[in-house]
Amino acid sequence: MRRLFALAALLALGCSSEPAGGGDAAPLATLPDGADDPVCDADLQSFRRELWSPLMSLRCVGCHNAAGPARATRLVLRAEGQPDWLDHNFRAARAVAIARLADTSLLLLRPAGLHPMGHTGGTITPPGSTDYAALSRFAARVQTAACDDPTTGDGGTSPKSCTTVTPGPRVLRRLTPTEYDRTVRDLTGVDSHHGASFVADPVVDGFDNDAASLVVSPLLAEQLRVAAEAIATEATRELARVSPCTPTSPMDAACARRMVEGFGERAFRRPLTSDEVTRYLGLFTAIATGEGFNEGAEAVVSAMLQSPHFLYRAELGVSAGGAYRLSAWEVASELSYLLTGTMPDAELFTAARAGTLTTPTVIEAQVRRLLTTPGARESLRRFVRQWLDVDRLATVPKDATTFMAFTPAVRASMAGELDRFVDATLLRAGARLPDLFTTAATFVDPTLAGFYGLSPDGVADAQGYRRVSTVEAQRRGVLTLGAVMATHARPNSSSPVHRGRLVRERLLCQTLPPPPPGINAQPPTPDPRRSLREQYAMHASNEPCLSCHRLMDPIGFGFEFFDGVGRFRTMENGAAIDAHGEVVGSASSDGATTDTQAMIERLAASPEVHDCFARQLFRYAYALSATGEQTACALAEVQQGFRTADLSIEGLIVALTRSPHFTERAGDGTAVATDGGVVADAGAVDVVVTVDAGGGAVTTTGVATTTGVATTTVRDSTWETGFCERVQLVNNTSAAVTWTVVHRVAGRINNHWNSERTGDTGDVVFRGAMWNRTLMAGEVTELGFCASR
Amino acid sequence: METRIGRRTFMYGSALAAVAAPFLAPFRRASHAGSAMGARRLVLFFSPNGTIHRHWRPTASGSTWSFPAGSVMEPLAAVKRHLVVLDGVDFVGASNHEGGMAAMLTGSGDATSPSGGLSVDQYIARAVGTSSRLSSLELGVQTSAWGGNTQTRMSYSGPGRFVPPDDEPASVYRRLFASMAPVPGMVDVIRSRRQSVLDLVRGDLRDLQSRVGADERRKLDAHLESLRRVEVSLAGPAAPSATCAPPVVTGLDHRANGNFPPVGRSQMQLLLAALSCGATKVASIQWAHTVAPHVFTWLGQGEGHHALSHMGDGNAAGVAQFVQAERWFAEQFAWLVAQMAELPEPGAGGGSMLDHSLVVWAKEMGDSRLHDCLSVPFVLAGGAGGRLATDRYLQLSHMPHQRLLVSLCHAMGMDNPTFGDPSRGAGPLPGLLS
Structure with missing residues (x-):
């Protein structure tokens, strides 16, 4: 059954599009802002039966109400009998359930005492309790696709309509290791690879830039110190890299000030406050007094590179009527890191200094300009690598006996192939998303040409890659590139499961649960007498497996023309390849396909894939895993903008930068006034x-x-x-x-x-x-x- | 002086409670702390993807026991006299790869548990590690290809807050030994400069803290805590001595599947050196992670470790490969234990380093084919300063692993009655420690 309303579908706790019980019409409740957002009766009743009556009415609402001690939390409930209490409570619980920390629902973390900030009311629902299990079911329903009803994936979380688009919270975004290296190179001219060896960060929703998860662990703090010292030493060997002036004496105060202010503005991506200038000059003086100008400068550079003002991108804004407006400097950094993965360039600095980066028109002009810079390539390449989960191509284990030809050189060449393919399909003027999936050409260097058996003509680029139109009808678009096909395969064979899961999770935005405990999860051993399709037949004949594997395997079979290392093939174990596939459980893209080309065309035309792509870029751009509900309408607006722009990539990026989140932030109620204001403390006792x-x-x-x-x-x-x-x-x-x-x-x-x-x-x-x-x-x-x- | 902190009091109230939580570990030491009784150091050794009990269990008859020929633990025969094998320890309420990985060292503790959701290594480090240059040292072998997540991390400094391991031997070496032979006279100058820089950075952090909301303030609190650790480590490494010599580390690609064995060996050598040099008292080495896809190519295998761990008994060749891979891990553990038995105790009292240490081989699941966490295999090694009688096979039945974690704390001289989720059980494992 197809869902009429995407949001209702997301919440389908056994919800059908007909009113449950057959009699009364389902109440069409409204959002607090009046948006038309139907919640069907079955959802409400399920919530009432599973969560409200046994748990929340007894143990939550006592504190979590508008006048209670937990009134300032995300969860404010209404007692039974208050206006719209059930609908309101359902929505409130859902909002908390959708919000996540480190990939786990806050609804599970908080009352179980697992959240880093604890739960003021103590542990109510310890893991293992029946209440915890009920919360888990609820959270799973609203967060991910339940296998029995895949249309409940977050591919369809867009509210039907939004009257108000709320921006996300004020955040500090720590530079990712990649951003760190690129920023250091642009800032100091030092070719930094320090970031590449920093400890790996949490990966959330496939992306490594999640604002809430990126912290400075003790190990990273030490690595940052070592890196900063090395970079500072190298940078100050030629003082001109960090100083706009040449000192006339070891303690040249005027030059030192210019150095602190000039380098500081570029390092912090905003002018320094006078206090900051004083402090950094103090450090300079303390060091330079005994050791000379260069040593003083080196200490300043080292300190700035370890400063939170360098390490975090501030998106804090200034208070403006309950909300916060981002400064031109903050917007400049947003633009540069989104589009180029590094610090603002000279033109952005100029615009920020002039304060002009405030109107959509000016911002859009900068977007178009930045998209033509080399930095844009880096940023979009990185997005695609993370979106399609191919960052691990270099290390994904392969059986050297089965795939002897899959050498480290081939892996490296495949990474280069993907980069060039992304450049050619996403950064081309007028590029549209379907181009990424359907373009019948690729880029191979001699290593890859030999590996694939392709004969490119045309002119080679500096690294020896040539464009080659792909002759086989099956080799189409990004999904059939070696990088994707080899990464999403098993060490000794292809894998319909891995490939199907890739499409489900990354192209349709539906998260699949792990196999349930207690069942045999044995993968088939390659059997030369049988086709892989036959070997996977067990999934289709075994009920606990079937409910999820029917969502993956039939899609994955559509890619059987590509072996476990991404080579095209027409035969396997002496039999012709059978790449019949099928998409099931989508909202509007179900259907059988005859081969890879047909599968790809089906996906490329799928509105769910288009919306999901916009969602993925939204995640990458804003990195707000923990605020799903708050920014749901902002996402819906971006998705609408993408559709309106006829799936133009540039149109999508412009839509992202036109979203209120790009220039404003919601007040979080916990911020401290920056003007010295202090909470009133009437009745306080010293x-x-x-x-x-x-x-x-x-x-x-x-x-x-x-x-x-x-x-x-x-x-x-x-x-x-x-x-x-x-x-x-x-x-x-x-x-x-x-x-x-x-x-x-x-x-x-x-x-x-x-x-x-x-x-x-x-x-x-x-x-x-x-x-x-x-x-x-x-x-x-x-x-x-x-x-x- | 000894004071009980009203933990629950701290858990109530503001967001800052979360910051307070990790520091509520018992800094109290039991009466034998610092005396000859008790382990001076703890070493954790993790390998992934459960086991197949039939191929893992020792055979026992009365007090004699042995490792069957061809079994997973047979490579441990040479160090059997140093071991206690634990059978029948369950992660109650946890199952599957991710659940097991999360519960393994935390005992399913949360912010309101007495252990505050810390993993046992971090909990112990807060009690015994503060006088060391590194309160704890986390080493990894290819743990991070998937980034940091519940599957790839085992140490926690608070609920949901990972302590990531260092996967790169060269980086570990640098942290441990880089300034071992400094230019005379420069040490103080450099240290003083580093201190000035740190002070300045701290000032910037505090400025920023005053401008942000509660969530971001917590992030900056974690950053400040990390700086404090850096500050302590600035004291610099010990001078080389008879018992403290840096190993040779070669520049391997530490991420390449085929380098898993040499990278692991380097990390173990660095771990041993860190202990010998007194750099830390709490160290761990994490081999890959749960669901690890590593192919043990050095054993001639072509299938990933995770896939092999799920092979049914009908697939004799697949099971044999899994057993072969598990035996390889046993060889690594045996090597580490044998090295510690050879090394002299760097502190007072004589004997070997192993005599005064407690080493734990932990896994995250029981039967890998069933994805359960029942009878999770554990092997302990070392004399624990007289607290652990070895050469034993302890057959328990459905013992909550929280009690094992309590035992580890007690072996280190602490006296906390519970660890992790206190509802699962209190007190140490019966019959383990003396």
Whole structure:
């Protein structure tokens, strides 16, 4: 049965397009903003039966209501009987279920206590509990395709209509290792490969740039330090790389200032504040005094390369009526990293400085300009490699006996083939998405020509690649390139499962669950007497396997003209290749196909594939895995823009940059005012807590109040000549408290954080920093310092 | 002084509770801490994709036991006297590759568990590792081709927060030994400059913190914590000595499937050197990851390890290849144990390094064909400073692995009553430690 409304389909908890029960019409509830967004009755009743009655009505709504302690969280529920309570609660639960952290639904993480931020109400639904299982089912339904009903994939999450497009949250986006290397090259001229050896980051939805997941682990911090020092040393060997002036003396203050301001603006992708200039000049002076100008400059460069202002792209904006407007500098970085994968070029800097990067017209002109630069190639190539999951081509294990010819050189050449194919199909003027799937040509170097058995003519590029029109009707488009076919195969054979899954997950945006426990997941051993199709027949005859494998295998069979390393073939084990395939379980693209070409044409024409492609580029551009619901309408608008632009790639990118998210951010309710504003603290009680830091952890309750603030001191590192401690504070009162802590320091503090202090040794008085000065009832904070002794 | 922290108190309240959580590990040491009793260091060794019990189990008759010819653990025969083989330890409530990988070292703990969702290595490192240059050292062998995710990571510094392993021997070498022979007189200058740079970066981080919301503040908190670790490690490596010598590391492509054995050997050598030089007390080596597709080409195999792990008994050749691959991992573990038995204890007290260490071979699943986490195979090695009587085959029945994790903590001198999900069981494994 086809779904009438994509969103309803996503939520099909046994939902049919006819009202359940046959009698009453399904209530067509409305979104808070009034959007026409039907939720069918069966979904609501299932939610009520599975989640609301046994769990949420008993254990959640007590805090998670508009007046309760959890009123500021994502989940605000209504008690039974309040207006639209069921529909409202269903939507609220769904929004939390769709939001994810590290690929897991917040609805599973939070009440199970698995979320890094904990759950204030304690562990309600530990993994293994029946409640957890019910939440898992709900989250799986709203997040991924259930195998019984594949049309519920997120390929169809677009709301039917959106009246309001909400931008995503304010974020800090740490540079990916690739962005790091390219930025360093543009910034310093040093040919950096440091990023390439940084520890691998989390991959979310196939992309390695997820804003919420990219942090600086201890290992990465050390790698960043080593890299920054090496780069700074090399860059300052020729001072002109980092300094606009030549110093006239070792302590040339004027030149030092120009260097800090000039290099700093390029490193931070915005002008430095006067405080920052002072601090970096302070570092310069401290080093240059003993060691000279170059050494001072080197320290400044090293520090800037380790600064969060370099390592994170800020998309924070400035407060503007409850929302935030991104600065021209921030927009310049968005444009440059999206389109070129590196820091803004000179023209973007000029535009940012002039403050002109605020109107859609100016931004669109920059998009068109940047798409013609070499950087755009890098960025789109990288997108395609991650989207089609072929980044691991170089290492995907292969059986050297079965595929003797698949040498490292062939793998490398295939990577080059894919890059050139992307350039030719996506960056060509007027390029449309279907070109990527149907173009009957490719690019081979001599290695690959021999491997594929192709005879290119035409002119070779600098690396020896020549364009070749593909003669076989089956070799069409990106999916049949060696990189894709070889990566999505088994070590010793092709794999309809892997290829079918690629299409399902990356082209149709439907996530498939892993095999259920307790069933035999044995793959067939290559059997020279039988075709692969026969060997996979077990999936079709075995019920637990069938429900998912029918979604994968029949699509994968359509690619059987390509062996496990991407070579075209017409025979396998003495029999002619049978590449009949079928797409099932899609909203509008179901049907049988006779061969690879037919399968590809079916996919290339599929509206779901088009929407999914827009979704994938949206993910890559914005990297917002955790905010699915908040930006659902923004996505829908981008998808609509892509369709309106007749599937033009440039049209899609322009649509992405025209989205409100590109220039604005939603207020998150937790941001601290940047103008020095402090939360009102009427009724606050000053509490002085004296702590003996003599050793180990000490808990003391405040002396000046009946309730008070409790502190705990933890020494988390200590070495011969110093130590670091942190003091954790919890407000155990029922009122807001502005706190002061007197802490005995057996040494001299050389830096501290999350606090302001008076004194640096002995009894040091700490007060809160702007953002943690006032603790609400039950709130926790922490200050810390490192001291030498 | 010893103080109990009201953990639950910290879990309630603001978002910053999450930051606090990891530091609530028991810094308390049991009475034998620092005495001759107890292990001085913990080494974790992971290999993926479960096992086939029929080919793994030792044979036992009374107190005598042995590894059957041709079995997975036969290569461990030479170091059998140093081992305790554990049978019958379950990951209760966990199943499948990903579930097993997530539960293996965390005991399914979360932010409200006493262990705060940390993995046991990180939990122990917070208690015993703070006086070391590296509070813990995570080494990997081709763990990262799929990026970081629940399948490819096993160590956690908090719920959902991975501690990624270093897959590149050259990078590990640099971190451990790079400044081992510095220019005389330059050490202090360089260290002081690095300290100044760090201080400045910290100031920038704090500036930024004041401008962001709760989620991003948490990100910057993690960054600050990482800088503190860097700061501690700036103290620099120990000077070379009789018990501390850097190994030779060659520049192999550490990502190439065929280099899996030499890269793994390099990492084990670096691990041993880090222990010998006192750089850390908690080290792990993670071989690949669950669902690892590696082809053991060096054994003449052509099928991926994960695929082999699922071969049914009807496919005798496939099962034989899986057993062969598992035997290879056993050889690596045997090598590591034998090396530690050869190396002198770098600290006081004499004996071998192994005598004062606890080494654990962990897996993430039980029967790979069933995708379950029942009777997950564990092998312990080392004297644990007198706490572990070895040369034993301990046959347990449906023992929650949280209790094994408690035992590891206790062997390291801690006294936490539970680890991970406390509802699964309290106290150490019966009969394991003395």
